[in-house]
Amino acid sequence: MQIADLIYLRCPTCHATLRLHIGDGVNGSVRCANNTHTYIIRHGILDLLPRAHPTSMAAWSNEWRLTAWAYERIWRPYALSIFSGTSFGYDREQAIVSESFTPTRGLIVDIACSNGLYARIVAKAYPQKSVIGIDRSMPMLIEAQRRAIAARLPISYIRADARTLPMRSGVAEGIVMGGSLNEMADIPRVFTEISRIATPTSTFVNMALIRATRFFGKTIQSALSHGGITFFQPDAIIAQLTRYGWQIKSSTITGIVWFINATRTGA
Ligand SMILES: [Zn+2]
Numbered sequence: 397m398q399i400a401d402l403i404y405l406r407c408p409t410c411h412a413t414l415r416l417h418i419g420d421g422v423n424g425s426v427r428c429a430n431n432t433h434t435y436i437i438r439h440g441i442l443d444l445l446p447r448a449h450p451t452s453m454a455a456w457s458n459e460w461r462l463t464a465w466a467y468e469r470i471w472r473p474y475a476l477s478i479f480s481g482t483s484f485g486y487d488r489e490q491a492i493v494s495e496s497f498t499p500t501r502g503l504i505v506d507i508a509c510s511n512g513l514y515a516r517i518v519a520k521a522y523p524q525k526s527v528i529g530i531d532r533s534m535p536m537l538i539e540a541q542r543r544a545i546a547a548r549l550p551i552s553y554i555r556a557d558a559r560t561l562p563m564r565s566g567v568a569e570g571i572v573m574g575g576s577l578n579e580m581a582d583i584p585r586v587f588t589e590i591s592r593i594a595t596p597t598s599t600f601v602n603m604a605l606i607r608a609t610r611f612f613g614k615t616i617q618s619a620l621s622h623g624g625i626t627f628f629q630p631d632a633i634i635a636q637l638t639r640y641g642w643q644i645k646s647s648t649i650t651g652i653v654w655f656i657n658a659t660r661t662g663a
Pocket of ligand 1: 408
């Protein structure tokens with residue numbers, strides 16, 4: 397946790413500002429300005445949530461240490477090639493994410509960041525920006541933190557819920573989300589929160605998996621849907637984003653991999 401990034405945060409319970417209370421960004425605690433709520437920093441990660449009680453299979457598997465360890469090592473490098481049906485390596489994904497923002501100061505938030513792949517891409521591409529990654533899974537965040545330290549990237553990782561983001565309103569110049577929308581239970585609430593923390597000129601880059609049209613893909617997706625994974629019709633998501641004041645700049649579908657880039661219209 398970069399202590400300087402506390403300026404972007406608010407108490408998830410009473411919305412007062414958060415200040416460092418004891419220790420430092422590695423081991424310590426922060427307390428809200430009302431002196432009512434205290435949150436622990438451990439392993440360099442600020443924990444704003446109570447103990448985990450995952451409600452779906454996808455969320456549950458994210459709580460396993462093995463999943464956190466295996467995610468970027470084994471699964472993630474090949475995921476987009478499998479889902480897109482073509483060679484879709486990190487370099488291609490990295491180019492899409494890292495070319496989406498302007499090289500000014502400001503905050504970029506990686507929502508439901510897993511091992512922090514997108515957080516690291518933007519932190520590397522925009523060293524002048526602050527980058528905060530949030531996720532509900534502590535094992536995922538510990539792995540994300542380990543990778544950020546190895547890459548010497550000053551990313552703040554926070555255990556928090558995308559439905560109640562811990563950022564103040566109007567502070568995020570950029571928001572990135574890689575595949576997490578498919579695992580989220582309450583998308584309107586997540587979009588409400590993303591729109592609340594966005595600045596009037598904010599950019600939102602989202603990668604999600606869309607609904608398959610072929611029988612084979614449909615069968616697999618039907619099985620996965622019982623584990624808490626939802627596949628979208630892009631038009632439905634675009635309609636929602638538009639309602640929340642986002643303008644779609646680009647929307648690209650490769651296989652079932654969908655990248656969307658949207659900016660705030662100043663609404
Ligand atoms: Zn508080």
